Each structure stands twice: as C-alpha cells, then as structure tokens.
Amino acid sequence: xxxxxxxxxxxxxxxxxxxxxxxxxxxxxxxxxxxxxxxxxxxxxxxxxxxxxxxxxxxxxxxxxxxxxxxxxxxxxxxxxxxxxxxxxxxxxxxxxxxxxxxxxx
Amino acid sequence: xxxxxxxxxxxxxxxxxxxxxxxxxxxxxxxxxxxxxxxxxxxxxxxxxxxxxxxxxxxxxxxxxxxxxxxxxxxxxxxxxxxxxxxxxxxxxxxxxxxxxxxxxxxxxxxxxxxxx
Numbered sequence: 363x364x365x366x367x368x369x370x371x372x373x374x375x376x377x378x379x380x381x382x383x384x385x386x387x388x389x390x391x392x393x394x395x396x397x398x399x400x401x402x403x404x405x406x407x408x409x410x411x412x413x414x415x416x417x418x419x420x421x422x423x424x425x426x427x428x429x430x431x432x433x434x435x436x437x438x439x440x441x442x443x444x445x446x447x448x449x450x451x452x453x454x455x456x457x458x459x460x461x462x463x464x465x466x467x468x
Numbered sequence: 469x470x471x472x473x474x475x476x477x478x479x480x481x482x483x484x485x486x487x488x489x490x491x492x493x494x495x496x497x498x499x500x501x502x503x504x505x506x507x508x509x510x511x512x513x514x515x516x517x518x519x520x521x522x523x524x525x526x527x528x529x530x531x532x533x534x535x536x537x538x539x540x541x542x543x544x545x546x547x548x549x550x551x552x553x554x555x556x557x558x559x560x561x562x563x564x565x566x567x568x569x570x571x572x573x574x575x576x577x578x579x580x581x582x583x584x585x
Contacts, residue, residue, distance in 0.1 A: 363530075396571040399515075405514065405563060405578065411571035449513050453570055456527050458503075458515040 364388050364452055368461035375466065381437040385450035390430045394419045394454035397426055397435045400463075401446045409448075410435065440466070470494040470574045472564045477579030484554050490547040490564030498522075498542035501568030504549050506560035507578070514560070517549065517567030527568070532558075540548055554583045 373456040375381050385395070393413040398406035405468055408417045410426035423438040437444055445468060450461040476488040488504070503518040517538040518527045527539050537550040547564055561578040 398572070400513075405575035406572075407575070408571055408573050411573075417571075417573065447512075451513075451515075451569075451572070456569075457529050458518070458527075458569075460505075460513040460515060463512045 363457055364391060364455055364459050365370035365387065366450055366452055366459050366461035368448075368450055368464050370464060371462070372465045372467060374468070375440055377440050377442055379440055381440055381444075381466055381467070383435040384449055385428075385433040385435070385461050387431045387433075387452055389455075391452040393429045393430070395426075395433050396451045396453065397424075398449045398451065399444075399446045400449065406449065428447075433458060437466075470566065471564065472574060472576030474562065474564045474576045474579035477562065477581045478506065479582045480554055480567045481585050482583055484552065485550070485552045486581060487551065488549040488562055488564075488581070490576060492566070494544060495566065495574075497540075497545040500566055501570070502540060502547045503565040503568040503572065504538065504547075504557075505563045505565050505572070505575075506558075508557075508560040511560075516562070518522070519547070520568070522547065523562070538564075551581070554581075556583050559583045 367386045395413045397410040400406040414426045447463045471493045473491045504516040519538045536554045539548045563578045564576040565572040566574040
C-alpha cells in the first residue's frame with residue numbers, strides 16, 4: 363500500500379501570498395497524482411490531475427508539479443476563497459490512497 | 469451537467485447492514501469506472517471501493533474487504549455499495565465519485581452512515 367504524506371498539516375498565510383503544499387509518496391506513483399480542494403460542508407473538487415494538468419474551470423493561480431514520489435501544489439496568490447483543506451491522491455497502484463490533507467488558513 | 473445523487477444512508481446498529489445507491493446523470497455512465505470514498509466526521513478522505521466500467525473488476529480497501537460489495541447497474545445508471553457487518557469505525561459521509569484508477573473528476577455530496585447502538 364502506498365502511503366501519501368502531506369506537509370505541513372496546517373499552513374497559515376495571508377491573502378495575496380504564495381502557498382506551497384507538499385505531498386510525498388512512499389513509493390513512485392509516476393505522474394498519477396491528483397489534488398483536491400475541500401471547503402466546509404462541500405464535496406471535494408478536482409484541481410490538478412496527472413501531477414500538473416489543471417482541471418477544467420480551475421483558476422490559473424493553481425499549479426502542480428512533481429513526479430515519482432515528490433509533488434507540490436502551488437497557489438500563486440491566495441484569495442479568500444482559497445482557504446480550505448487540500449488533499450493529494452495517488453491513482454497509480456491499487457489500493458488507491460489519499461494524503462491526510464493540508465489546511466490552508468489565514 | 470454531471471450529477472451524482474447518493475441515497476440509503478442512515479443509523480444502523482453495529483453488525484447491521486445497509487445498501488447505498490448513487491444515481492448518475494449527465495454523462496455516459498457505462499463508459500466510466502466509479503468509486504466510493506468516505507470521510508469520517510472531522511477526518512480526511514478514505515478510498516473505499518471502485519468498480520470498472522463493465523462491473524467486471526472490483527477493488528476494495530483492506531478495511532472493508534469481505535464486508536462491503538460494490539456493484540453497478542448500467543441500464544439504470546446506478547452505483548451501489550452493499551455494507552454488511554458494520555462497525556462504529558464505518559461511520560462516515562459516503563461520497564459517490566466518477567472515476568477509478570484515474571482522477572476523480574466529479575463527486576456527489578454524500579450520504580451519511582452512522583453505526584451506533
């Protein structure tokens with residue numbers, strides 16, 4: 363089973379600042395990595411897939427990078443609506459797995 | 469517009485059973501794998517089970533293997549999750565998700581399962 367580890371658990375930033383979230387896989391997942399955003403009371407929303415491809419309708423300030431075991435989600439200039447929990451997810455090998463999440467807060 | 473509408477959640481005693489359903493619309497259901505993902509109260513996301521587009525292949529998390537069964541009816545555009553021998557730790561919001569073995573591009577709002585005496 364591939365364990366996905368996200369860091370930090372909580373990221374405190376101010377609007378307009380850059381946020382960098384990390385996700386590490388316990389073994390290579392190639393580029394089969396997605397990022398999701400979840401706001402309170404809502405279902406998760408797909409942001410990035412294939413490690414670096416932005417999903418339809420996602421603002422350009424969101425970007426993903428990495429391959430193998432190390433991945434990064436970058437939010438270039440935080441807006442108030444970006445404060446949420448972010449999860450990474452590997453879909454390279456069964457069983458599928460999620461990271462524990464990073465909460466982005468003010 | 470893709471819609472995934474879960475139903476069937478509720479309160480059940482430990483050891484009991486429950487069947488969740490997910491009615492899908494807005495896409496060609498029979499062409500896509502489907503998945504159940506759960507989220508315990510205040511916790512993160514946990515993959516539960518996936519089924520291939522034809523229903524011929526199924527996959528389970530170790531935590532539910534042998535107790536849960538995923539299935540689909542492509543004629544009804546509906547996904548199911550039969551849950552037996554339920555435990556307190558199965559208490560969660562269960563999301564129906566489009567995809568499996570790939571990114572999850574659409575999520576339902578979920579149906580709440582509470583296992584308690």
